[in-house]
Structure formats: C-alpha cells, structure tokens
Amino acid sequence: MAAMQTDAGHSPSPVTAPLRHVLALIDYDGTVTTEECIAVTLQHFAGDAWLPLEEAVRRGEIGHAACLRQQIGMLKAPRREILATMVAAAAPRPGFARFVAALTAGGARVAVVSAGLRAAIAAVWRRDALPAVDVYASELLGDARSGYDIAYNPHFGDCPRCGPGGCKAGVLHRLRRPGDTVIAFGDGVSDFCLAREADSVFARDSLAVLCAAAGIDYHDLSTYDAALAAVLKLACASPP
Numbered sequence: 001m002a003a004m005q006t007d008a009g010h011s012p013s014p015v016t017a018p019l020r021h022v023l024a025l026i027d028y029d030g031t032v033t034t035e036e037c038i039a040v041t042l043q044h045f046a047g048d049a050w051l052p053l054e055e056a057v058r059r060g061e062i063g064h065a066a067c068l069r070q071q072i073g074m075l076k077a078p079r080r081e082i083l084a085t086m087v088a089a090a091a092p093r094p095g096f097a098r099f100v101a102a103l104t105a106g107g108a109r110v111a112v113v114s115a116g117l118r119a120a121i122a123a124v125w126r127r128d129a130l131p132a133v134d135v136y137a138s139e140l141l142g143d144a145r146s147g148y149d150i151a152y153n154p155h156f157g158d159c160p161r162c163g164p165g166g167c168k169a170g171v172l173h174r175l176r177r178p179g180d181t182v183i184a185f186g187d188g189v190s191d192f193c194l195a196r197e198a199d200s201v202f203a204r205d206s207l208a209v210l211c212a213a214a215g216i217d218y219h220d221l222s223t224y225d226a227a228l229a230a231v232l233k234l235a236c237a238s239p240p
C-alpha cells in the first residue's frame with residue numbers, strides 16, 4: 001500500500017547518496033505530528049469513552065490494534081467530519097519536512113508506518129506540501145449508520161503482542177534489503193516491534209519507556225534537526 005512514492009529506482013553514487021543504505025520507518029501520530037490526532041478525534045466525538053481501553057492496553061489486557069479497532073467503532077459521525085477533525089489536529093513537528101527532504105536527498109528510503117488513517121495522512125501531506133514518502137497506513141471501513149471499523153495495512157504482520165495483522169514489523173520485513181541500516185522513529189506501544197527489530201531507534205514517550213525497560217538502546221527523539229545530525233553520524237559509522 002505504497003502511496004506518494006518517491007523512489008525512482010536508480011542507484012545513486014556513494015558521494016551523492018551517503019544515506020543510500022538507510023531505511024527510515026517513521027510512525028505518524030505523535031511522531032510526525034505534535035498532537036495525537038486519533039486521540040483528539042476520539043475525544044471530540046466520543047468524550048472520555050475511549051480512555052478505559054487505553055488503560056486496558058497499559059495493563060496488558062488487550063493489544064493496541066484491538067484497542068484502536070474498538071475505539072474507532074465508537075465513532076458515529078460522518079466520515080468526512082472524522083477525517084477533517086484528524087487533519088485539523090495534525091501539525092508536523094518543527095523540522096520534519098527538512099528532515100525527510102535531507103534523508104531522501106541523501107538516498108535514504110523513507111516510509112511512514114501507521115495504524116492511523118491513510119486518507120487523513122495523505123490530506124496532511126498535500127495540505128503542508130511535505131516531501132514524498134511511502135505510506136503504510138489503515139483504511140476506515142463502514143459509515144456513521146452501520147458503524148466503523150479499521151483495516152490495517154495489508155503489509156502489517158502477525159505477532160503475539162500486536163495480534164493478527166496489527167504488527168508494524170511486517171512492513172520492516174517487507175522493505176528491509178541486505179545491508180540496510182533500519183532506523184525506527186516512534187512514540188508509542190505500537191512502535192515497539194519496529195524498535196525491537198531496527199538497527200537504531202529514535203524514541204519518545206511510551207516507546208522510550210518500553211525500550212528502556214527492554215534494554216534497547218535508543219536516541220531521544222527530541223527534535224528532527226538533532227535526529228538528522230544523528231542519522232548522518234550513524235550512516236558514516238556504518239560503511240556499506
């Protein structure tokens with residue numbers, strides 16, 4: 001489900017493409033954006049009803065994918081209003097556009113890997129004229145009358161932690177090529193399987209806590225300018 005593809009398939013030279021072995025996999029909600037857009041949308045349309053499910057995930061009673069499915073099922077508004085609310089809540093973090101432009105100019109492959117809605121992400125990309133990336137995200141199924149469900153991207157994998165078809169590591173398995181340095185960027189529980197399998201991790205919030213508890217080294221994802229400097233350093237340190 002690769003949208004907004006930018007890779008022309010050529011083989012850039014090491015001089016002009018120092019990041020040609022970098023595969024950057026970036027979560028969307030709260031990682032690309034300053035706000036948790038799904039949370040803002042749920043709060044707007046469902047009040048506090050979505051919050052107990054978040055607690056159930058924290059207690060390990062349900063997986064994050066099943067949680068989101070149930071939360072999306074709480075929405076009763078027209079699709080257009082749901083998407084408009086998600087898009088209005090989304091502001092890319094400072095430096096994000098510059099960061100992606102520099103990665104792709106350096107030959108890196110960049111993909112957004114999200115449980116969020118593809119249509120909302122695409123609308124934000126168009127609105128803010130963000131640099132082209134591949135997007136692996138979800139589709140909103142149903143309507144206000146019959147109820148909504150969510151279809152995860154078909155390249156998400158199965159895992160005991162995330163549940164069937166809910167694991168972002170499936171995208172990593174699909175995109176990783178021999179010799180790649182895979183770098184994961186995320187902030188949440190749903191990014192943990194990506195982080196476990198990546199070569200380097202940039203994390204904040206819940207993902208940082210999970211990585212620390214699991215003994216996974218990570219960089220603080222404080223700003224995208226700092227992340228870019230760290231990625232360039234990493235690429236120099238890992239020769240092809």
Ligand SMILES: [Zn+2]
Pocket residue numbers: 158159160161162163166167168169193
């Ligand atoms: Zn998983």
